[in-house]
Amino acid sequence: MTTAPSQSGPGKTLGLLGGMGPEATVELMRRVVAATPARDDADHIRMLVDNNPQVPSRIAHVIEGTGEDPTPVLVSMAEGLKQAGADFLAMPCNTAHWYLPAVCKAVDLPFLDMIDLSVRYLQNSRPPLQRVALLASPAVRKVGLFDQRLQAAGFTPLHAEGKEAEELLKVIRAVKAKGYGETERRGYQAATDGLRQRGAQAYLIACTELSVIDLPDTDGLPIADTLDLLVAEILKTAGVDSLNV
């Protein structure tokens, strides 16, 4: 700890809509801290975090049609973070990005969009990619969260089908319930293999529950994690040259 004045850190404060799930929020924060070149505390960015695991279930609302609309809670979290001093917002939950337009309409702060970040990242891939497999929740597929934007950029999104999709949902639920084990790992691998056999040229991890477990074996195909893309953009926006991402 040095005698640096409190003004010496990076300039912009991140506001984080978290808790969806809490493991992913902690993992995002861990990666931000790890990727920041720092000689002391003051070199790190300020993060205001609302880790709110009581946001109504996105999957229940979108897929099962039974749940409460999470929009009002997300808007109130974003407003609270703005009021607390956040300069820009981010949300480490892909599925919740379905509600991003409504939140952005209600709260006037820049919001880092993981879907846009993913499309931009894939556009810079060399050699160029065509068919990108999404490792995501069924809600992400159902609402077409990535599809239109990927297609507009010239990609063909591939989704888990049938048993593959069931296996991915089992993995996501197991992570949330602290029950991820060997059975779920095998199911994840089977879903990943199935997507490759159907022509995937790359994988995009598009569910933050899948970001907190070990990567599947992709048999040499590239794999990108939306959470890493968000970490890199957070540091760039806050004014930090990242170390590892």
Place this chain on the structure above:
Amino acid sequence: MTTAPSQSGPGKTLGLLGGMGPEATVELMRRVVAATPARDDADHIRMLVDNNPQVPSRIAHVIEGTGEDPTPVLVSMAEGLKQAGADFLAMPCNTAHWYLPAVCKAVDLPFLDMIDLSVRYLQNSRPPLQRVALLASPAVRKVGLFDQRLQAAGFTPLHAEGKEAEELLKVIRAVKAKGYGETERRGYQAATDGLRQRGAQAYLIACTELSVIDLPDTDGLPIADTLDLLVAEILKTAGVDSLNV
């Protein structure tokens, strides 16, 4: 950060004065999430976090006498967390507890006190302990943060002396600067060994930088981590029966 509805989860919202350092804050959150019995997101507690690495250095203020007084920043963080909806506060930095009375005087919310938690924990040790070695920053020793309360409870606090104290400070600075390696690990072990040779019957990790690295070899003596004691108290206060702590 507001008082969004939270019907299904635990009842009380934690407000966390963080960033001192950011690694320790992330580690505290990780341990809270890991220790919560959960079948889904909503079983976790809500945490409002101000991860502010620009709080003026506590060591610089206390030891070097050159730094800015961190009290006003800590008070404003606590006020912000209260306004955002926190029901109780915690701060994963032992040294910063020197400023706790001033913060508590300014902000009317329960504040979990790591020093008190440590004394209570040690009082429940069986067989009873006498000489407890503090693995802490020199600032903690200089201000006697633990001494009076440990002595009032019948303990004899042992501090790192001379070279031992230098080694501990090197470890703390290395963790903050992402430079913790084999040299620092050996210095940490030497300080720990020195304290045992001078009669320590147990160790108390009383610096959250030391909480985020591997435990030293204590040659069979008990070792407790103030960060773990805080995790357990956070879950109890929030209304959760913890799993692992």
